[in-house]
Amino acid sequence: MEKIFNNDDILREKYMVINCNVYDITKYMGDHPGGDEILKENLGGDAREAFEDIGHSNSAYDKLKEFKIGVLADCQPLELIRDDSDDSMYYMIAFFIVMMSGLVFAVMKLM
Secondary structure, X not given: OXXXXXXXXXXXXXXXXXXXXXXXXXXXXXXXXXXXXXXXXXXXXXXXHHHHHOOOOHHHHHHHHOOEEEEEOOOOOOOOOOOOOOOHHHHHHHHHHHHHHHHHHHHHHHO
16 A cells, blocks of 8 residues: 655655655655756655656656655646657667768768
8 A cells, every 4th residue: 555645744754746646756866867956946846747847758757656655645646748759769869960960070071
């Protein structure tokens, strides 16, 4: 059975709530790719909008599961806006950009 938290618990312990799920991300703060400031700004409250607006990858949604410690009492979850595309698409785009940059550089060198 999941632990049930109330709003006072969230504020006191500096937990984060995303879609009615309660997370203790304090051990992850130093490892967050976007830095710890954005996490600090959202501690003690509902971070759903901030989490979704940034456009996290599927692996970020999976990583979030590691920090779940319970649910918020009397909360109705909303459907998460999640990009179900494969993260490899981002890597393909980055690879394409690097290859095109190299091609442009090579053509400029020949001129």
